[in-house]
Amino acid sequence: MKIASWNVNSLNVRLPHLQQWLSEFAPDVVGLQETKLEDHRFPDDALLEAGYRSVFHGQKTYNGVALLARQALENVRTGIPNFDDPQARAIAATVNGVRIINLYVVNGQDLGTDKYDYKLRWLEAVHGWIDEELKAHPKLVVLGDFNIAPDDRDVPDAAVWNDDHILTSTAERAAYRRLLALGLHDGLRLLHDEAALFSWWDYRQAAFRRNLGLRIDLTLASDALKSEVIEAGIDTTPRGWERPSDHAPAWLRLRS
């Protein structure tokens, strides 16, 4: 079972990219972020023709998440329980007995801003949610655009991306480690320990060509699935296409 996460930065613009990538990569489940589409505009018919059912939670202009799967998507939930959030950033469903939580974590802009405080509160609410989901569904995958680079291997320059920088700050990384401590494992790091395996590159300054990126798109597997993760990676191919998203898909494969 191939499970992937891709921030498409506007599904309206990137639908052809998604269709191409689905046919080439053939994932079983995909979590999308930044669809930027209201639900009535979601291209579920076009995706059905590509062989994927979809559930989605969107809004105009910003944010928006979706889950696509070849098999049925059951027990769908949108938004974080008991957390009043005007921004569409979370969706969950069960596919083939595996619970999937898809997150578009708040960017946070800069330390000391209201958006940064919102990011930390949002992550705290997600922590409580995952805690509950793990009790109900031991076979859990949490994936998405985390807007946190877990450690120094995941940045091009640790002196720049330091404890006081957005996406790598002490509080953000601590919040991420608290999620892992619930019983989750970074799928890519179960199998690969090398540095500079990035999933996002700024559109500016030829960052992709120079591999000046960050690894902020993650696929996490629960304790119960840890030994089932037999492959993981980042598919940089679509980042090299014309008019690409600034993110590449991160993925893992479960044995069954």
Next chain:
DNA sequence: ATGGTAGTCTAACTA
């Protein structure tokens, strides 16, 4: 520190 690019929607916000 700023600005560089992209998407949404034509002003300014978000990333």
